[in-house]
Amino acid sequence: MPTSLTDTSAYQALQQHLEDARHWQLRDLFARDARRFETFSAEGAGLFLDYSKNIVDEKTMTLLCALARNAQVEEKRDAMFAGEEINGTEHRAVLHTALRRPRSDKLQHDGRDVVADVHAVLDRIADFTERVRSGAWLGHDGRAITDIVNIGIGGSYLGPKMTCQALRPFCHPRLKMHFVSNVDGHDLDALLPQIDPSTTLFIISSKTFSTSETMTNAQSARAWFLQQAPESGLPQHFVAVSTHLELVTKFGIAPENMFPFWDWVGGRYSVWSAIGLSLALAIGIDGFRDFLAGAHAMDKHFRTAPLEKNLPAIMALTGIWNRNFLGSTSISIAPYHQDLSLFPGYLQQLEMESNGKRVQMDGAPVSVATCPVIWGDTGTNGQHAYFQMLHQGTDITPVDFIAALKPSHHLEHHQARLLANCFAQSEAFMRGKTADEVRADMSAQGLPDAEIARLIPHRTFPGNRPSNTILMDTLTPSTLGALIALYEHKVFVQGAIWGINSFDQWGVELGKVLAKNIEAELVGQPKPAQHDSSTNGLIARARKAMQ
Numbered sequence: 001m002p003t004s005l006t007d008t009s010a011y012q013a014l015q016q017h018l019e020d021a022r023h024w025q026l027r028d029l030f031a032r033d034a035r036r037f038e039t040f041s042a043e044g045a046g047l048f049l050d051y052s053k054n055i056v057d058e059k060t061m062t063l064l065c066a067l068a069r070n071a072q073v074e075e076k077r078d079a080m081f082a083g084e085e086i087n088g089t090e091h092r093a094v095l096h097t098a099l100r101r102p103r104s105d106k107l108q109h110d111g112r113d114v115v116a117d118v119h120a121v122l123d124r125i126a127d128f129t130e131r132v133r134s135g136a137w138l139g140h141d142g143r144a145i146t147d148i149v150n151i152g153i154g155g156s157y158l159g160p161k162m163t164c165q166a167l168r169p170f171c172h173p174r175l176k177m178h179f180v181s182n183v184d185g186h187d188l189d190a191l192l193p194q195i196d197p198s199t200t201l202f203i204i205s206s207k208t209f210s211t212s213e214t215m216t217n218a219q220s221a222r223a224w225f226l227q228q229a230p231e232s233g234l235p236q237h238f239v240a241v242s243t244h245l246e247l248v249t250k251f252g253i254a255p256e257n258m259f260p261f262w263d264w265v266g267g268r269y270s271v272w273s274a275i276g277l278s279l280a281l282a283i284g285i286d287g288f289r290d291f292l293a294g295a296h297a298m299d300k301h302f303r304t305a306p307l308e309k310n311l312p313a314i315m316a317l318t319g320i321w322n323r324n325f326l327g328s329t330s331i332s333i334a335p336y337h338q339d340l341s342l343f344p345g346y347l348q349q350l351e352m353e354s355n356g357k358r359v360q361m362d363g364a365p366v367s368v369a370t371c372p373v374i375w376g377d378t379g380t381n382g383q384h385a386y387f388q389m390l391h392q393g394t395d396i397t398p399v400d401f402i403a404a405l406k407p408s409h410h411l412e413h414h415q416a417r418l419l420a421n422c423f424a425q426s427e428a429f430m431r432g433k434t435a436d437e438v439r440a441d442m443s444a445q446g447l448p449d450a451e452i453a454r455l456i457p458h459r460t461f462p463g464n465r466p467s468n469t470i471l472m473d474t475l476t477p478s479t480l481g482a483l484i485a486l487y488e489h490k491v492f493v494q495g496a497i498w499g500i501n502s503f504d505q506w507g508v509e510l511g512k513v514l515a516k517n518i519e520a521e522l523v524g525q526p527k528p529a530q531h532d533s534s535t536n537g538l539i540a541r542a543r544k545a546m547q
């Protein structure tokens, strides 16, 4: 089998097909086929996907599915679910899907039933969260916990924070959730005056328990606590989530206050593990189990639906069409739901840390572009900021619109206006507005011909800009679980086709090592300049300022 994707006949068939497709206009595709919406939409695990506003026809989808089959996506998917060592550069299995399997399932890995291990930890989480939520877990001076502070970064932060915000209406009214991630002292410093050490629970969340940002914040939080409370109170106020018992114990947290997980859970896939402890505290164990069940439903859909009707596969394949054939360089994520405002940031780590790779599994350079830039904000806010560029800029940026049909609030007259905006934007991206339409509008307003002629280029919209729309009934723990799992599996399918390892992240290492050296130069005895003139100059200026 050729090692390069572009050498495959499946890829070349798509390139050939592009010769036609590059001339298509979405508005013509819709005009020609009254059933386009029915043909290019699919449903699963409580989510509905309309991908009809992509520049595809049935042949495009057939060829894209052939590309996936040729890349053995289905076999690779089954290998992941079975616990094979698919993260070859770290010699690890990739089993975050095991975290959401029901108790009745079994999965052997390294001589253990991982499902039983997962449920043993979930039972501990159930017991602990129930005690904190009910007020039975007391702080050192006998008062109930009111504030939870998750200290963690990357996957040990983005998932917990995003999900707690997304499920805001389900959260416990007494417990205030806080998230500290940045090594910049402004982050923790801004929080400390708002909380009382006697009623605060710190969760130190770190897979490795050695991440510099997290350990710095954890040490500072511990020191702050000890300035105001006795050392004997630490166990009631500090718990850990990690894979690293030894380092947790060394930090001073007892094993019974540590919630473990396993090295087969990648950081950006860890919200389903004990890393989700803050979410379980916020929404309760039943809500957390619903969240896992929603993701499991998407797992089942991903494993069983044919690629042609498989939501993650369709998202991945239309994404590959846009990226590798139509040349888009980024995707804008537009949740039309305020509680999903952190979802674009969450997806940045999920997609870009997973698929921001330039070599294949076999070490050879990839032959096509891989992960696009992922960015975005809530839809209506984006409309008044950067949507101008999406409509009329020189780059074509596909958009993922995400909306819940029913709101979780009582201001019901807002909902139709919100959804109208969401659907209007995707229609506008698709249709655009031709010069003739602009002329007719302005003539009807009685504008002089010269003014019309002058303004037409500015007021014309090219359209033909692709988008997906993902709908759910309401945003609940279960639909949120399904939504995250949808994107996880989309990332998997794309990584499998590009032939890369979606589960390592060597690219974050170099900066970490250099930062250690530079920190020593910033605070230690002066050393001879060791870097390029820019880095030396910056270090010198900072040293001077910090003296």
Ligand code: F6P
Binding pocket: 153, 154, 155, 156, 205, 206, 207, 208, 209, 210, 211, 214, 267, 268, 353, 505, 508
């Ligand atoms: O940024 C690199 C990374 O390893 C992420 O993959 C991970 O989510 C994050 O750091 C935090 O790591 P840890 O949970 O080990 O502190």
